[in-house]
Amino acid sequence: MNTMKWLLKREYWEHKGGFFWAPVVVSGLLALLTIGSMLFATAAGSQGSFHLDGNNAAINLQQALNDISDPQKIEFAKGLAVGYPAVAMPLMFTLGFVVFFYCLGCLYDERKDRSILFWKSLPVSDRDTVVSKALTALVVGPIIAIAFALALSLVVLFTLMVLAALHGLNLFGLVLGDTNFYLVIAQIVSFIPVYVLWALPTVGYLMFVSSWAKTKPFLWAVGVPVVGGVILTWVNALAGSPFVLESYWKIIVARGLGSVFPGSWLGQVAETNVNMNPDNAVSVLLANTYSLLGTANLWIGVVIGLVFLAGAVRMRRYRDEG
């Protein structure tokens, strides 16, 4: 009896819209946009309207690409080999939104539509249920989003290289021969464990509010910290600034509510990316990300997240659906 597997499936069935169709639509749009503009550029380029390096002589794409020197070509391929997943960044942003609203709804909606009475008629503990929902937000959602991100990135990259090759610029050997091309995939996947830890306090908090709120979980979850900040601002204005508001907004609002957005940790660590270049970009980002593991910020967040999740289990156990 593999209860957890079924619980995760259940969450996926119910929230397929957010975890599957949202990335499908966003990747589709991104593919359309990037590939469309590449096709447009090549079409326009074959008419000969390229201006390179401030050179006013209009040349066509073929000529423009032929003019690229070998060192330039190598630089370009290096950049592509490491930077191609950048096209999928909006998917990570989408993921942040999906996870945010999923967490906010997952323990509230089942009470609202009373389906909790069905779920609770089965021999599944509240702990397992809450854990399955947290795992959906922290692991399943990100894995699906990253799979889409990589697929989209590869499609866009290969389209670009095919188009370039058709116009006389063959980058296949250089890009595919670059170890970064493969490494970057592994590196992106290895962001997931950090995401799990980093997003935990927000996921825990939102799920707790979801399990507790009688109505309007969004207003409670977002309204309370924001109104709190506004009140503190007033107190500061009237009483000569007894509070350090900057850290309130930074810790409670940005970290507390925003940590479900992948990469939101990057502003929080000592910047060592001064010398970031195509050769080391991903490893620098990854090193920055993993340097989080040495910060109190991350681990305090983990503890707070777990406390909130325990609270959500407790709430679900006895919260009367009315």
Next chain:
Amino acid sequence: MSSVLHATALSKHYGKQAAVDRVNLEIQPGRIVGLIGPNGSGKTTTLKAALGLIPFEGELKVLGFDPRTQRDDLMKEVCFIADVAVLPRWMRVRDALDFVAGTHPKFDRSKADAYLAKTKLKPTMKVKEMSKGMIVQLHLAIVMSIDAKLLVLDEPTLGLDILYRKQFYQNLLEEYFDEGKTIIVTTHQVEEIEHILSDLIFIREGKITLNTSMDEIAERFTEVMVGSEHYAAAKALGPIDERSVFGKTVFLFDGINRSTLAPLGDMKTPGIADLFVATMKGTYA
């Protein structure tokens, strides 16, 4: 075998209001128990306490488990339909069966499939596309395929038409119930479950006002249709209720010997509905 449900001084307060007020209750296995009471009498609260859905005061053991601390074990042996239409609306018939099969060790998938084959439900149908009656069919198919020791039904047929209601109880009785199982059911449609019950519990304002077997009801309660000439004599025996029908008076007696009542007029055993109305008088006054 020990009792299925054992409550001692079971209480549940909402604020200062007692929804369930120091109830003592004992339910034996192999019974079909009707828990009958007006709206807000504490039926659902009692059941929720038994199912570990809410905290409560007092002592309560269901199948030997404390619903507060041993709910996870309890739910392997107990099944319930808490209300009509609580199946998640996005779910397909197939998903529902897959999920229950994956999470409930006592679920028999083939039973559920066989039962559903007799309905108009299709595996790909979503709950939100179904009528209320069809949702209950699906829920019943699931519940009947779980080999639970105790089945709790809280208004399982509310809002269904009479065809679905009849079918529901018929299925339950013919294809599910056996001496190893116990069913507790609450409903407002008392006439419809009268013939399937083995025990009857009336609850009013959080207290149990009647707890008896159906056999005992025939022995204890008698309805007598009395002409005006015997009115005073009947009244003197202390009826618990009286009402006028066609110029005669129908008296309801509790615990009066039938030989004493026979001279007064025609006797019969009252229906649950009449008994209910008689004992609940003044509830909403």
